[in-house]
Amino acid sequence: MTSDFVDVITSGLDALSPYKDDLRIETDDMSTLMVGAPEPLLDAVRDLFSAAARRPAHVTMHVTLSRGCPGEPDDPSCRCDVLERAQDQPLDERQTLAARAVKDAPDMGVGIDVQFSLYVMGAGGHMDEIYGCIDFLKASGTFLASKNFCTRLRGDAGAVFETLRQAFLRFGPAEGHVTIDLTASANSPSLA
C-alpha cells in the first residue's frame, strides 16, 4: 500500500534467497509459487512477510497452502515427517505438540495480523478435525477472534506463522487434501 510497491515486493522476494536450494520458487505477474517441505516453506513465507512488515508501509500478503491435492501429486521434495506421524496420533496429542511448537517459535521482532480458513476436502468427519484445530488455535497464544468463516490471529510473525504451520500439518487426514487460505497484514492505519 505504497507507490514504492515494486521495491517492497522485490526486497521481500530477496528474503527467499536462503531457501532457493530447498524450494522450487517461481514468480509470475500475479503471485509466487513455492513447492517443498513444510519446514522451509513456512519459514520462507514468514521471512518474506517479516521483511516487508519491518518497513513502514502498510503491507498485506495472501497465501494459499495446499497439500495432498489428488489432481496434482505432492513432489517427493515435499515429504514431511510430522505429517507421516500425525496419522497415528490422537487429536489431543496433536494439539499438545502443536502448542509446544508455537511456544518454541523464534521471535521475528515484528507484530502482524492474520486471518485464515482451513479446508479439509473429500473426507467424512472433516468438521471434527476443524473443531479440534480451533481448540488448538484458541489456546495458542496467537488467537485474536473468530470471524465468519475464518479465524483471526495476532502476534509476532514467528509465533503466528508457526501457528499456521501446525494448523496445516497436524489437523485433517495425513494423506488427505487440506488447504489454508490466509491473509496477513502489518502496519494498518486502521489499528493506529
Add this chain to the structure above:
Amino acid sequence: MTSDFVDVITSGLDALSPYKDDLRIETDDMSTLMVGAPEPLLDAVRDLFSAAARRPAHVTMHVTLSRGCPGEPDDPSCRCDVLERAQDQPLDERQTLAARAVKDAPDMGVGIDVQFSLYVMGAGGHMDEIYGCIDFLKASGTFLASKNFCTRLRGDAGAVFETLRQAFLRFGPAEGHVTIDLTASANSPSLA
C-alpha cells in the same frame, strides 16, 4: 499499490451502496464481510473491484466465497434458485447454462486478471465436480491458463465475475460446503 490507498479503498466501498438493502455488509481493519444471495453478492464484488480498477493505480483484491458451511448455517437471505435447481441437473446441462450466463454478462469496460481455486468439502467424488468445472472454465472465453492449484482468468470484469459466480453455484453438491479463494488484479506494471 499506491500511497493514496485509503481513498482507493473507501471509494471502492462506496460502490457497494446500491446493495445495502440486499446484503449484510460489515467492514473491519482487515476485510469486508458480505452476506446474502449470490446474485447481489457477486454483482457487489464485481462493482467494488471495477470501481478500483478504473483508477490508474495497480490494485488487487482477495475474496473468499463460502456456501453451505456446516458450522455456520446459511442465512435465509442467502436463498438461491440456481443452487436449488442444480441438484437435479446433470453436469453437461449445468455447463451449458454456466456458459450462457458468462456470454450474457454485462460489459464493465475494465479488463482484469483473476486466479482462483474451487474447494468442495466433505463429500466423495469432489474431483469429478472440479474437473467438470474446469471443462466449463476452459470454454468460458475468460480462461487464460491452468497453474499449480489454481486457474487464471482474464477479461472484462463483467465476464470474469460471472465466470466465478457460475463456477461457485453450478458445481459441487447444491447443499454441500463449497468455497472459492480468489485474487483479482488490475493495472499491474508486470503486464505493461
